[in-house]
Amino acid sequence: MEALIEVKGVSKAYANYATGRELVVLRDIDLQVRPNEFVCLLGPSGCGKTTLLKILDAMITPDRGEVLLGGRPLIERLADIGFVFQDVGLLAWRTVLGNVALGLEARGMPRRQRETVALEYIKLVGLEGFAHYYPHQLSGGMQQRVGLARALAISPKVLLMDEPFGAVDAMTRQTLQVELARIWEQSRATVVFVTHDVDEAIFLADRIVVMGRAQATRSVNVALPRPRWNRDAQSDPEYVALRVNLIRMLNTAHAAAAATVAHAAAAATVAHAAAAATVAQTAKGGE
Amino acid sequence: MANNDSTQEIVATPLTATTPAGKAVAAPRLSPREESWFVSVRVPIISVAAFLLLWQFGARHMNPILMPTPTLVGSAFRDLISRGVLQKAFFISLQDMSYGYFIAIAVGSVLGVLTGRFRTFEKVVSPYISFFMATPTIALVPLVIVWFGFSQSSRVFLVAIHAVWPVAINTAMGIRVLSRLLRDVGWAYRLTESQFVRWVALPSAVPYILAGLRVALGRAVVGMIVAEMTMELTGLGGLVMVYGNAFKTAHLIAGVITSAVFAVFVSAMMDVVRDRFFPWIKGTSA
Ligand SMILES: Nc1ncnc2c1ncn2[C@@H]1O[C@H](COP(=O)(O)OP(=O)(O)O)[C@@H](O)[C@H]1O
Numbered sequence: 001m002e003a004l005i006e007v008k009g010v011s012k013a014y015a016n017y018a019t020g021r022e023l024v025v026l027r028d029i030d031l032q033v034r035p036n037e038f039v040c041l042l043g044p045s046g047c048g049k050t051t052l053l054k055i056l057d058a059m060i061t062p063d064r065g066e067v068l069l070g071g072r073p074l075i076e077r078l079a080d081i082g083f084v085f086q087d088v089g090l091l092a093w094r095t096v097l098g099n100v101a102l103g104l105e106a107r108g109m110p111r112r113q114r115e116t117v118a119l120e121y122i123k124l125v126g127l128e129g130f131a132h133y134y135p136h137q138l139s140g141g142m143q144q145r146v147g148l149a150r151a152l153a154i155s156p157k158v159l160l161m162d163e164p165f166g167a168v169d170a171m172t173r174q175t176l177q178v179e180l181a182r183i184w185e186q187s188r189a190t191v192v193f194v195t196h197d198v199d200e201a202i203f204l205a206d207r208i209v210v211m212g213r214a215q216a217t218r219s220v221n222v223a224l225p226r227p228r229w230n231r232d233a234q235s236d237p238e239y240v241a242l243r244v245n246l247i248r249m250l251n252t253a254h255a256a257a258a259a260t261v262a263h264a265a266a267a268a269t270v271a272h273a274a275a276a277a278t279v280a281q282t283a284k285g286g287e
Numbered sequence: 288m289a290n291n292d293s294t295q296e297i298v299a300t301p302l303t304a305t306t307p308a309g310k311a312v313a314a315p316r317l318s319p320r321e322e323s324w325f326v327s328v329r330v331p332i333i334s335v336a337a338f339l340l341l342w343q344f345g346a347r348h349m350n351p352i353l354m355p356t357p358t359l360v361g362s363a364f365r366d367l368i369s370r371g372v373l374q375k376a377f378f379i380s381l382q383d384m385s386y387g388y389f390i391a392i393a394v395g396s397v398l399g400v401l402t403g404r405f406r407t408f409e410k411v412v413s414p415y416i417s418f419f420m421a422t423p424t425i426a427l428v429p430l431v432i433v434w435f436g437f438s439q440s441s442r443v444f445l446v447a448i449h450a451v452w453p454v455a456i457n458t459a460m461g462i463r464v465l466s467r468l469l470r471d472v473g474w475a476y477r478l479t480e481s482q483f484v485r486w487v488a489l490p491s492a493v494p495y496i497l498a499g500l501r502v503a504l505g506r507a508v509v510g511m512i513v514a515e516m517t518m519e520l521t522g523l524g525g526l527v528m529v530y531g532n533a534f535k536t537a538h539l540i541a542g543v544i545t546s547a548v549f550a551v552f553v554s555a556m557m558d559v560v561r562d563r564f565f566p567w568i569k570g571t572s573a
């Protein structure tokens with residue numbers, strides 16, 4: 001299938017004023033994301049994941065290379081990209097409703113209409129009844145749900161998510177992962193999801209792109225069937241193999257060559273696994 | 288001033304911080320809440336009462352033109368109120384001050400947004416801001432009279448020009464320190480420049496702006512008193528001036544006290560406005 005997002009030879013360096021040297025954060029990155037695909041960018045912290053994601057939304061201009069969205073260069077700010085920030089970035093002076101409706105209001109949607117839409121998404125992320133709360137009255141996990149609802153409310157073709165569950169506790173994170181998977185299966189938006197958590201990536205992704213320091217990447221397909229939250233992942237050999245493989249790739253992340261490791265065989269063995277623990281639950285064991 | 292809250296915090300924090308170590312030590316003493324209530328309410332009252340007593344006894348045998356007793360000041364108050372002089376002065380002052388203050392807020396915040404948002408504009412106006420900040424406002428009085436004559440406009444103008452700078456400077460600062468994250472949010476959700484200023488930059492600067500408004504309020508009161516004393520004698524400033532010239536010191540002191548009460552009153556009004564319209568500030572600054 002034709003790629004919806006195409007990153008071609010993107011490089012980015014930051015000047016470090018203290019040392020006077022340049023820090024190369026991204027070097028010749030190529031990446032393709034197909035429509036309706038859920039791609040996880042997996043890499044250690046500081047490897048340039050946020051920078052790459054912001055380049056995808058033209059928030060940062062790359063030094064070299066280009067990003068195509070639907071075959072067109074990403075020069076203009078395109079309207080149908082939703083962004084979920086690592087630090088949420090809610091507007092403290094707006095209620096949940098006002099925050100979720102932000103993107104719609106910016107497009108000039110009339111009040112009643114945008115509030116109806118916003119309430120729908122508030123309900124979708126499980127915050128019904130909290131529409132008139134201010135962000136400081138919500139827990140971290142709830143704030144992140146608002147961030148997600150705000151991004152979803154503009155019905156984006158592309159959803160960019162930057163470690164959205166990085167700052168919440170393990171239990172909440174697991175719940176949020178399950179709900180994100182559920183929401184995504186309904187909307188089928190194209191998602192680029194940044195994480196440094198191997199199990200989170202395996203649980204959510206169709207394809208995992210492993211990033212090393214400033215390096216081009218290896219891409220791993222995750223062929224485990226969906227929905228994934230009611231399988232016994234620990235007893236699933238394919239899952240374990242994938243996990244070991246990913247961790248090894250992270251450890252040797254300096255390898256420049258990009259290769260695709262297909263896991264087509266996974267589907268068959270996974271299909272009749274029992275439903276005791278969620279994939280996410282197993283996730284906590286390793287990190 | 289209406290800062291019971293902050294006094295309570297300052298008093299309460301060290302106490303609660305030390306109590307976990309030894310409950311036995313803390314037990315015979317007042318609990319932090321009782322103690323802070325005692326310190327913040329009773330001690331000031333006792334202090335004022337003691338001061339009034341000392342004043343009464345000290346001034347008993349003094350010339351009332353030099354130092355009238357509190358009882359004399361009290362009867363001056365009664366006299367001023369029964370003739371309606373004080374109320375009228377208070378009302379005129381309130382008008383002079385509020386008009387000038389609101390003009391200062393309107394002009395200052397627009398000026399602040401522009402200087403905070405556009406580097407070039409900042410470079411253009413910063414010499415003038417420095418100039419006016421450094422100029423003693425009282426030196427402008429003759430010029431203002433030339434422009435506006437002996438009128439309320441003159442007084443309002445003087446209040447505004449004295450109060451506008453802290454509003455402008457703080458607004459600009461609040462907008463300039465806007466976080467990278469909020470800039471990115473504005474970008475991600477495709478806000479136009481004007482939407483961004485109204486929905487993100489200005490509200491995020493509100494704590495700074497309020498701090499500026501507080502400073503500006505103090506300056507507005509000063510500007511008001513100066514204007515009323517140095518132009519046509521009117522309002523509270525004029526009242527103080529008139530009775531001073533007539534050596535009616537008790538009335539003069541009554542006017543000064545009323546001016547102070549006036550300042551506390553408008554400052555308390557501002558706290559009410561802040562809590563009413565910006566409920567989220569308490570949550571974020573805490
Ligand atoms: N605005 C910036 N200026 C200078 N250096 C930056 C800037 N943003 C990020 N960096 C540096 O670039 C590297 C990659 O950052 P980032 O993309 O945030 O990584 P990640 O999201 O993978 O943790 C880090 O070493 C970081 O210090």
Ligand SMILES: [Mg+2]
Pocket residue numbers: 046049050051086162163
């Ligand atoms: Mg990051």
